[in-house]
Amino acid sequence: MNSFVPQNPTDGAYVSRETGPVPAVEFSLRATSDPYVSRETSQWQGDAAVSEGVSRETDVDIAPSSSDYGVEFDTPIARAARAAMTVRGHGEEVWPRPERCRVISVANQKGGVGKTTTTVNIAASLAMHGNRVMVVDLDPQGNASTALGMERTPESRSVYHCLVEDEDLRSLARPVEQIPNLWCVPATIDLAGAEIELVSLVARESRLKRAFAAYDESELDYILIDCPPSLGLLTVNAMVACEEVLIPIQCEYYALEGLGQLLRNVELVKSHLNPALAVSTIVLTMYDGRTRLASQVADEVRSHFGDLVLKTLVPRSVRVSEAPSYGQSVMTYDPGSTGAVAYMQAAREIAFRANAVVGH
Structure with missing residues (x-):
């Protein structure tokens, strides 16, 4: 066991029986003006300059920027931090806003292809x-409502009361915590009966x-x-109310089955109820680059x-799968994750298509 004994009671240095004298280093508490650093976690910094023999990654001062040393940090942690800041909207790039409101239905009658996940995370981005x-x-x-932290109880007012009871949609929209400029009109289990109740109502499709x-x-x-994973009256209402359809497609063989029927339904709604309707965007989801099938499906689409x-x-x-259990989108739950970065890039593509798509 290595042990240390004073070399001289007055010089403040210590000597190791194995390695010889070790110089003492004085540390002082360095005050920080960063509002995100608490007083309890203020950094300690040595009075002496950092020696060339010490790795910069192990420097005790975690506050300085890369410009302080004339180098750029390019570590996995640094890359993740930069990605997280970009996802949170702190990048230098400004996304364009459409000339007028874009109404987009996220639809696919097959379940489990990522409709809700795509809707929530693109909206958040x-x-x-x-x-x-x-x-x-x-x-x-009501999975989108859950992912956006909406309270869903039997007494909650929801989109059902708008469709069946003509309640004002504005009174049903609730702001989403942690994300300014985002609102949600939630769904409750009452909506399950709306398909039947809408049948007898005037102008049920619109x-x-x-x-x-x-x-x-x-x-x-x-x-x-x-949209729900079906082609009933709720989905028809969505397609009549919008001009664009976004289709998430899972990168698996079964996801391609039934896609033709969805496109035929889009054409039926377009020819009879909404001439402005068109499929504007297709998103490939749940991609696994380790499998040849995923690449084949992506190439085919x-x-x-x-x-x-x-x-x-x-x-x-x-x-992406964990985030809804915390009532969040992945954009706030883990903005540096691969899923968050991918959805941010997908939303960016949609945003930069804005003026080209609107008024097509």
Whole structure:
């Protein structure tokens, strides 16, 4: 066992029997003006300059920027930090806002392809970069409402009361905590019975579109509608109320089955109820680069749909799956994760298409 004994009681240095004298170093508490550093965690910094023989990664002063030493930090932690700051909207790039409100339905009658996850995280990304966004949860499961931290009780007012009871949509929209400029119109289990109740109502296919009239086009930049995994009256209402359809496609074989039926339904709604409707965006989700099948599906979708497919591939991510259990999107839960960065890039593509798509 290595032991130390005083070399001289008055010189303040210590000597090791194995390694010889070790010079003493005085430390002083360095005050910090950074508001994000608490007084309890203020850094300690040596009075002496950092020697050339000590790695900068092990320097006890964690506050200085890379410019203090004339080098750029390029470590995994630094890269993750930069990605997180970009996701949170602290980058230098300014995202464009559309000339008028874009209403987008996120639809696919197959379940488990990432409709809700895509809706929530793209909405959060757009809001974090200066856009005013409202999410309308039209799925009776209410997963988008959960992911955005909305309270859902049997007494809660929801989009059901707008569709069936003609309640003002503006009174149902609630702000999302932690994300300014983002609102959510939640769903409750009552919505499960709306399909039947809508059958007997006048103009049953356009009740959601009429509800959107409560907002002027200049009040919001985006309205994203999370559709249920079916092609019933709720999905038809969404397609009548919007001009764009965003289709998430899982990078697996089964995801391609049924896609033709969805496109046929879009054409039916377009020809009979909403001539302005079009599929504007396709997002490839749950991509696993380790499998050849995922690459084949991605290539097949791109060859068939061309520029409608976003360049960004959304990978499988544990963080994306964990976030809803904390009532958050992955953009606030873990902004440096691969899933958050991918959804931010996907939202950026959608934003930069804004003026080209609106008025197509």
